[in-house]
Amino acid sequence: MVQAYILIQTEVGKAASVARAVREIKGVLEAEDVTGPYDVIVRAEAKNVDELGKLVVAKIQAVEGITRTLTCPVVHL
Numbered sequence: 199m200v201q202a203y204i205l206i207q208t209e210v211g212k213a214a215s216v217a218r219a220v221r222e223i224k225g226v227l228e229a230e231d232v233t234g235p236y237d238v239i240v241r242a243e244a245k246n247v248d249e250l251g252k253l254v255v256a257k258i259q260a261v262e263g264i265t266r267t268l269t270c271p272v273v274h275l
Contacts, residue, residue: 199244214231
């Protein structure tokens, strides 16, 4: 399994609704609205990097109110 943190910027006032919508997506473990340069931080997992990419592009980025995402895969050094 591949895990990643996905940092999300949203339209003004949309962080809570985006976090609620993203929580419902299969593969999303957690979604929290936060303060700072990003509005929502998501922890997700997928079978491999390709599936992770599909999750982000096809499912998460399709949520209304999202303007930008940054995917940070977890590495174990």
